[in-house]
Amino acid sequence: MVIEDSDVPGLEADRGLVSRKSTAERVAGVLRKRIAEGFFLPGGRLSEQDIGNALGVSRNTLREAFRLLTHERLLAHELNRGVFVRIPSVEDVVDIYRVRKIIECAAVRGVTAKPASFARIKEKVDIGDEAARTGNWKDLGTANVWFHQELAALSGSERVNELVGRLTAELRLVFHIMAEPRRFHERYLPRNHEILDRIEAGDGPGAEQLLMKYLEDAEDQLVSAYADRAEAARAAVAAE
Known part of the structure; x- marks a missing residue:
């Protein structure tokens, strides 16, 4: 499968974010955002x-x-074949969630009053609700990624924000393992609201308690999906 012109929707609209003199970092930022939004x-x-x-x-x-994004584990270069969007492994899933638990849980733990960014956090939850209402499960996944980025941003650290931006792009590649995105994302909508209520209060x-359980459940679900895919692959080989 080759990602060609017809498979890069909206990239022309991102041309304003870069220029012919733009740095590779800006180009990588555009592609990273598109990966996080589920386009690739x-x-x-x-x-x-x-x-x-x-x-x-x-x-x-x-x-x-491409080299920058390969270093971030988002792309993979294959000799004499080209550059491909990386396929995460189950080990990647476990490691990503290990880091998420450390960063996101620490960020919300420090909340002692309704944060100044509460409106932005609520906006992401509202976008997710609207996506679910219209059956747009891809947009729901994107809204959920944004929601968790806002939770991590409660840390007040620009370095954390940069790390989480890279991590959520990698996470979005993991989400593609789910054959039925609705079943994966929809169940977490009420839990987003529960976390939002605790933050507002x-x-x-x-x-933090709600978020930790949320992340543990999501990790278990994704790891199980990887196990199911591996079992299906073994069965297909045995049937040949």
Whole structure:
């Protein structure tokens, strides 16, 4: 599968975020955001020509951006084949959630009053509710990613924000393992509201308790999905 011009929806609209003199970091930021929003599927090959044309950047700039995203575990370079969107492993899932528990839970634990960013946090929950109402499960997944980025941002650390931005893009690649995204995302909507209520009340420890259980359940569900896929692959091989 090759990610060609028709498979890079909206990248032309992102051209305003970069220029012909833009840095590779800015280009990487655009692609990272698109990965976090679920536009690129794991295993897809990236076309330098199509993406470069869509963003209006040189091939050298794009290749440097690819190298940056490869370092972040979002892309993978295969000799004589090209650059592909990375396929996360079950070990990646466990490690991602290990980091999320440390960062997000610590961030909400420190809440002692309704935070200044509460409106932004609530907005992400509202966007998720609307996506569910209209049956747009891809947008619901994106809203959920944004919600958790806002939770991590409660730490007040720019370095944490940057780390979580990279981590959530990698996490979105993991979400693609779910054959039925509705079953995965919809069940967490009420729990988003519960966490939001605790944050509004300034109950950091209460929010942390809810969030920890939330992350543990999501991790278990994703690990189980990986196990099911591995079992299906083994069965297919045995049937040949």
